[in-house]
Every structure is written in C-alpha cells, then in structure tokens.
Amino acid sequence: MIAAVSGTAQPRKKLLGVLGGEAASPPPIWLMRQAGRYLPEYRAVRARARTFLDLCFSPDLACEVTLQPIRRYGFDAAILFSDILVIPYALGQRVWFVEGEGPRLEPVRVVTDLARLDRTNVRGALAPVFETVRRLRRELPAETTLIGFAGAPWTVATYMVEGASGSDFAVVKDFAYRDPAAFGALVDLVVGATVDYLVAQVEAGAEVLQLFDSWAGVLSEAAFRRWVIAPTAKIVEQLKQRCPGVPVIGFPRGAGMLHADYVRGTGVDAVSLDTTVPMALAGALQELVPVQGNLDPRLLVIGGEAMLGEASAILRGLAGGPFVFNLGHGIVPETPPENVAALVRLVREGKWR
Ligand code: CP3
Numbered sequence: 001m002i003a004a005v006s007g008t009a010q011p012r013k014k015l016l017g018v019l020g021g022e023a024a025s026p027p028p029i030w031l032m033r034q035a036g037r038y039l040p041e042y043r044a045v046r047a048r049a050r051t052f053l054d055l056c057f058s059p060d061l062a063c064e065v066t067l068q069p070i071r072r073y074g075f076d077a078a079i080l081f082s083d084i085l086v087i088p089y090a091l092g093q094r095v096w097f098v099e100g101e102g103p104r105l106e107p108v109r110v111v112t113d114l115a116r117l118d119r120t121n122v123r124g125a126l127a128p129v130f131e132t133v134r135r136l137r138r139e140l141p142a143e144t145t146l147i148g149f150a151g152a153p154w155t156v157a158t159y160m161v162e163g164a165s166g167s168d169f170a171v172v173k174d175f176a177y178r179d180p181a182a183f184g185a186l187v188d189l190v191v192g193a194t195v196d197y198l199v200a201q202v203e204a205g206a207e208v209l210q211l212f213d214s215w216a217g218v219l220s221e222a223a224f225r226r227w228v229i230a231p232t233a234k235i236v237e238q239l240k241q242r243c244p245g246v247p248v249i250g251f252p253r254g255a256g257m258l259h260a261d262y263v264r265g266t267g268v269d270a271v272s273l274d275t276t277v278p279m280a281l282a283g284a285l286q287e288l289v290p291v292q293g294n295l296d297p298r299l300l301v302i303g304g305e306a307m308l309g310e311a312s313a314i315l316r317g318l319a320g321g322p323f324v325f326n327l328g329h330g331i332v333p334e335t336p337p338e339n340v341a342a343l344v345r346l347v348r349e350g351k352w353r
Contacts, residue, residue, distance in 0.1 A: 015077050015145040018290055018322050019208060019247040019270050027315070027323045028076035029347045030147070031340070032251075032272075033330030034069040035081050039337060041068050052097040053089065056082045059131040066136055070144055072337070073344045077145040077208070078136060080201070082129050084151030084212055087193050088160050090125040091117040107163035109175070111182050119189055122196045130204040137205030148206030150198055152213035152250075153190040153231040160186065169218050176227060183227075191231050195238045202243040210249040210272065211235065214329075216262075217254015217274075224258055229265040236267040249292060253329065263288050275328025279317045290322035295343075297327045303339035311343060312352035319352075 014028040036042055045065050049055035056062055066081040085103050089095040094106040108114055123130075136146055150156075159165070161172040161183075176183040198209050216228045236248055250268035252259065254276070263271050263285060273282055273293035285291050295314060299307040315325065325347050331340075346352060 013076075013143060013145045013207070015208065015324065016247070018324055019249070021290060021322050023319070023321050023323070025319070026348050026350055027319045027325050028145075029325040029344060030075040030077035030079065031069075031327050031331055032079075034073075034075060034079065035065045036331055037333035038331055038335040038340075039068055039072070041072075052083070053086075053095065056086060057128040059128055059135055062129075062132040063135045063139065066132070067139060069340075070140065073340060075144070075344070077147050078140055079147040079149060079210070080129070080133055080136065080206065082132070082149070084149075084156055085159055086126055086129065087122075087150065087156055087190060087197060090122045090197070091119060091189065091193055092121075093117065093160060102165050103159060105159055105163045107171070108160045108186065109171075114182060114186055114189075117189060119193050119196075122193045123200050126197060126200070130200050133201055133204035133206055145207050146205060147208045147210055147249075148198060148201035149210040149212060150194045152211045152216070152228065152252075153187045153194065153235070154219070154227045155213050155215045156190050156194075157183070157186055157227075158215050160190075166215065166218075169215065173218075173223075176223065180226075187227060187231050191234050195235055195242070198235070198239060199242045202246050206246070208247050208249065209239065210251060211268070213250070213252045215254075216252040217256065221258065224255070225261070225265070228252060228255070229262055232262075232266040232268070240267070259285055260288065270322075270324070272324075272326060273328065277328070279313070282318055286318060286321045286323070290324065291318060292324035292326045294326070294328040297329050297332050297335070300327065300335050300339050300343065301332060303336060303342060307339060307343065308346055308352075311346055315347065315352040 014024050018024050042065050045061050049061055062081045066078050070078050085095050096104050158172045161175050247269040249270045249272050251272035252262045253274045255262050270290040275294050275296040277294055282291055295311050299310055
C-alpha cells in the first residue's frame, strides 16, 4: 500500500518520505559501509591517504569516497564517510587504525584517564568532517539524501575503555558494573560530544542521522536500559530540540526482544534491524516506526539465487509499509561489486513481487 500524500507534492527525496512514515514503491535502498574496501576505486583513494583518519579528515578524499558508491549504483542515500571513533579522537584520546586488524585506542580505565578528556573542542577538532558534509550537499544529485552519523554512547564507550574491538567486553563491563558513577560520567561526556557533533553535521547539510550501536546486544536487560536506551534517549531529545524535523535512525544491533522498548524508550524515528531479527518482529516494529534492513552481508558475498531469494523475502515482508532496504550490518571487503549491482536491480525492478 502506498500512503497518499494529501494535498502536497510527494517529497523529492524518497528516503525522507519513507522516514516520514510513507511506503514507497520500489523502496529506497542504501547499504551500511557502502563506501569501502570492496570497491577498487575506494582502495585507490585509500592508498593516497597516509592513515585511515587522514582519509576521514581530508574533505577532498572523504567527499570522493562518499560519492563513489552513488555514482556506481545510484543509491537513494549517501552516508558521510567518517568513523564512529572520531568522537574519542575529538575528546583527546589517542586513536589509530592497524592495517588488517582494526582500531586501537589508548584506553580509558580509571577516573584520572577520564579527567584528561576534554569536551570543549569537538567542533574545532572535527571541522574537516563538516567541510566534507558541506561539499557533499553541493555535489550530490538532487534525489539523493545525505545521511550523517555517530556511534551511540555504549558502543563508543566500549572502544574507549577496551582500547580495541571487544570480544567478551570483560573490561568495559567490569568498569560499568564496578563503578557505574564513573562509567556514567564517561557516557555523559560522549552524549554531550555526540550531540554537538551531530548538530554540526546538520548545520553543514546532513538530512538524516543514524546512531550505530553495534555492541548493543551484549548487555543484560537492566544494563541495556541504562547504557543503551537512556543515553540514546538523551541524544534524541536534544536533537529534537536543536534540529527539529531531522529524522534519527537507531541501529541497536543485537537488541533482540528489546527492540520495541528501544524504539519507544529512545524516541528514534526509524529503526535499523540486524540480520538476526525475524520477519515477525520486523513487521511488529514497523507498526511503531519505519524499519530498515536486514539482509545478511554474507549473502552479498555469495550473490546469485541465495542472495536474491532472501532479499526478495525481506521485500515481500516489509516493502508494503515504510521500509528502507539495507543490510543487517556493514558490507564486508570481500564482496564482489557486481553482487551489489544485482541487488540494486532486484529492488528497483520489482521482480521480487
Ligand atoms: O557506511 C559508510 O560507508 C560510511 C563510513 C563508515 C565507516 N565506519 C568507514 C570505515 C561508517 C558508518 C562506520 C561506522 C563504524 N565504525 C562502526 C559502526 C558500524 C559497524 O560496522 O558496526 C564501527 C563499530 C566502527 C569502528 C571501526 N572502524 C572498525 C571496527 C573498523 C575496522 C574494521 C574494518 O573493516 O577494518 C573501522 C575502520 C573503517 N571504518 C573502515 C571503513 C571503510 C575500514 C578501514 C580502511 O579502509 O582502511
């Protein structure tokens, strides 16, 4: 069913219409990590930057890699090229990326580490990112929506405390359970910095914001409410005051049975679903807000009927309501670019019906 838009013109940008609660046919599509190492043209630009953070902080190069997947596939949205770990960097923590291994940070473990972080220079430290956003708004096609983003506080705090991608999250959990007041101060610091960062992205031209909570699924129910829902709700509340009308998509990866509480408790405008969310839950959530997701990124590596079959089932289940086609997590580097092209054709040509 396509919702009627009474009296006014259909919004020019399909993603904005859907995030406003309309169904679209075909639905809009973009993919998490759509700019990245699976594209040869990304690898060529990456080779021109010394470090990954240099790439994020070079408006010329960051703008170019953001546009690459738009040129190749004509996605309905571009997502700013940056990283969730620019927030710890802007707070004064040392952050670097080890080739082939991932991020490293000088960890925050004790109250004195916390005291060294400084929230006052977020806008200054991240000025090149806002310049990238301004250039993107000038260069993107008129029908393409520009998505800004940040990590959600729990996920950013896991990196700040663990110093790397967690495996069992023992260090950050022990910190949060042993000294919730100090951990809460860290989370509040990240909340404030994230609001400043996202408001500045909107001022520069971002039209939608996504909050990535990649590690939301590792917590107990009580800890999920305290460290995922509550800080996200604070961010959404401040964004609603300072940039009303800009939709916020939440991605609480692994939230399982707690998705509906997350949606109601945070006030996000839409929810991005990971691969493990079953159709029945996705459909129930779609009664609350527009949903986005959730093809397994491994199916994009495999391609063919395996990919097209599961993608078609997702489309049949959800595209009758407000729905954004996406993956359940980011594209992986070994994805053949032609499989992405085949997926976009499926969505656009409507052969899944
Ligand atoms: O989606 C996009 O195209 C926009 C860019 C984007 C990147 N990171 C670029 C990137 C976005 C939205 C992110 C978010 C991000 N970063 C998340 C949340 C989403 C998720 O995947 O769970 C997280 C947890 C991070 C932290 C991070 N950054 C990790 C764990 C890594 C290493 C993993 C890897 O694939 O190497 C990064 C590095 C990173 N961020 C790369 C890219 C394209 C790869 C590094 C490179 O190209 O040298």
